[in-house]
Amino acid sequence: MNTLRTIMKNKDSTEVWSVGPQQSVLDAVTLMARLGIGALLVMDGEQLVGIVSERDYARKIILKGRRSETTPVSEIMTADLQTATPGMTAQHCLGMMTEGHFRHLPVIEDGKVVGVVSIGDLVKCVIADQQVVIEELERYVTGG
Structure with a gap:
């Protein structure tokens, strides 16, 4: 099982x-x-205070007739965040995201943001893990 630490190391961009x-x-x-x-993290200095996504924009600005030029991010961001740690598994985090209906998960270590993983990052990882298991089972069944 891959952990978020491994996934973040293998991402194209760690920014x-x-x-x-x-x-x-x-x-x-x-x-x-x-x-x-x-999505973007919302940071007050080094402190994670929320996350803002395209979905927030569509639902809280466009549909409510608000002006994006004058509305601060703090008024539409999600402040009640779930976070993960680098040692958590992709499978566990995928479950958290599915259950919580969100697509981006900040990764925190020692009180600091060290990365963000998307549901796409996790799905790609889980599929790769399953492919390895399938190949091992095929070799076992065929005696190879």
Whole structure:
């Protein structure tokens, strides 16, 4: 079973992208679009205070007729976050995310953000793990 530490080491980008809570929603959405990502951590200095996603934008700005230029990220972010530690398994975190209906999981070690994993990162890892097991079983069954 792969842990988040292993997954983060193997990711193409280990950069943790964030915005401040008082930045405008427009700033956050512009950064997400430029980076091709679906969510940003909301950091007050070194302190993780929330996460803001494209879904937050769609549901809390667009559908409510608010202005992204004047609304601060703090008004639409998710502040009640679940987090993970680097030693947690992909399978465990995938279960957390499925049950909690969220797609991005901040990874915390010693009180500091060390990364973010997406549900796509975890699914890719679980599929790779299962492929290894399938290949081992095929070799066992065929005597190879």
